[in-house]
Amino acid sequence: MTVSAASAVSLARSQRSLGDPSLRYPLHPPLLRGCPRTATPDMVFPVEVDYAYEDTPKDLFARDGAPAGGGLERWAPLLPPLDAPGLGEGGTAMVELGDGVWVKDESRNPTWSHKDRLNRVAVSAAVHVGAEGIAVASSGNHGASAAAYAARAGLRCVVLASAGAPPAVASFLRAYGAEVLAVPQEARWPLLAEISDRLGYHTVSNLTRTHTGHPFGPEGYKTIAYEIHGDLGVPSAVFVPTGYGELLFGVWKGFRELRDLGVTDRVPRVFGCEPAAGGPLAAAVRTGVPAAVVEVGATDAYAIDCSAGGHRAVRAVLDSGGDALLVTDEELVRARAELAGQGVWAELSAAAGLAGFRQWAAREGDVDGPVVCVSTSSGFKDLGVGAEPLEPVEPTWEAVARALRR
Template sequence: MIDLSAIAPSQYRERGVFLKDESRNPTWSHKDRLNACTVSAALAVGASTIIVSSSGNHGVSAAAHAARAGLNCIVITMPDVSQAFRDMILAYGAFPVYVPAEGRWPLMHALTGIEGTHPVSNLTPVHTGHPWGAEGYKTIAYELYGQLGDVPAALVIPTGYGEMLFGIHKGFRELKQLGVTSRLPKIFAVEPAARGPLYHAMATGVEAVQVEARPTRQSGTACTVNSYRAVVALRESNGEPMLVSDEAAEKAQHTLAREGIWQELSPSAAFAALAELDGVVDDGPIVVIGCSTGLKEPASPGLAREIMPDLASVRAYLRSEFHFEL
């Protein structure tokens, strides 16, 4: 927990503004909480290989946890993935497979039909995520309560598919159900202005929407579909979705850097959103979730070898590149 009150908007300084810095996790992102549970689930069902589709943090984290568990790991990603992500995936002994973006989900379905594999990322058009992923994210809620001694008035959460948002909400909801707390924090979900599927789902009163893949530099939250679980979390917490531009996110990233904090653009956008918060009624501090280090974001694009997203091509590639038979 890092106190950001001195650089926060003046109206919130007295109540306190903190960054929950998830870049301190083993692979430098919040995804380690999710994969501690998803890879444990893979072990529990006797899988030998986990499959993950990811543009970055999730794939790196899954690779590390698979290595720790003694499992193989195939990371389906895109040719322009950050070199830092590529290096980490390879260092953990996982097998990155670079396919066109539109081929990732069909390939996931094909691979998980092979005996011994276990998917640790989404398989459904409306994103639901791994059933056990939210259980890992609940620990953020427990730590916040323990560190603050109370429930924060509001949480500002960078949001892609909304798995972390739902998991944190689930943790606080269960603390309330157990009688440990008497209220829930208001959740503000922050998405790139160029996309924002959760924002549009909430605005139109539907469970989920798919939006155009317009360009954004907030790569960690650059999603085109939201999860219904995120809608549930916002409704139950009286929360609100927010949109932040890349320009505002970059300005906030530089402000944080001057405090010695280097975050990805996505959590930087959450800090930028503080200036537009509305409806924080309860007393208590505001917590911004910082999900990953800026060290992982690409300084410049570099393409990897792209392959066709079909089983024959993937098997041949894994055999030639890694001597791995699937």
């Protein structure tokens, strides 16, 4: 596959350790197992992509600019090389809920979740290194998105999913031609590593005990911050559904870049919103460790019920003055209903940002300035969707009236 025109303007130049910023590595190949020189048996630090920021085009963040044909190409200078074709990802809607609260609705992406931003850059890395395929451990949004972008790039895709994945998501994955294998959750990461080592497939999800994930992935999420800035300027806070913390880190890094480039004068507080049944980010923040691994209890927020945390999320929360919030399933259900009442059908996990904000606002009182809650994916992805068929109603006015009174 030929390298796209967009990749030629990338200013990405190296990978930098989050464990020791003085440690740098070449941009390729991506360090899929984190920084090797700071790793211990219990803790692996991720790396991030660094850029020749001094060469950033002066008009990159002009508010009247628009992506050429849709997709992340608009932000190509501050992304890794976009060597895989896109699907028009990004440019998602901002929905105002009132009283200065906005929702960034990531369900408007091509596969109806925020993961499309990650997979555009992660699959591009697979193309760049000449991999024949990609592999991912996921039972939801990440797998569906990875399968779509692999298909678009002409790569094979293997998805290791849990047997309890929603049937609709399994159908979604197979529609793109992915090989979907249901394996026990505890076996997914070891098998993913074997697929990578034995077949040379490029992994676009995690391989380490504390989460490092794909080093290029969070770079795609930075574009959410760029878009929020284009619509609102800098909000006072951003509330983000949080599993492994890549999205949280990407949003924070995007705002950090805007400040460091002189486009803005501050970074909003960022809040990670996790299921109360687990919460590795909250555990790390409370105990002062770089990352934590916790036991996860029962929750319907399957998309973010992660036991392993990563250092990216800890950095974002602490450096921005934000916090890690634990939300219950009951709070998630209320937030999902609030979003539905405003016309946004969100997955239960996707409502964690709004649930976290409502919890925080009830405790802190009035909010100074606009607040953005990221809603990550469509309600189509939830457990049990489609399990309740419509019951026929007798086609008479009396029957219709009785139904409406109910």
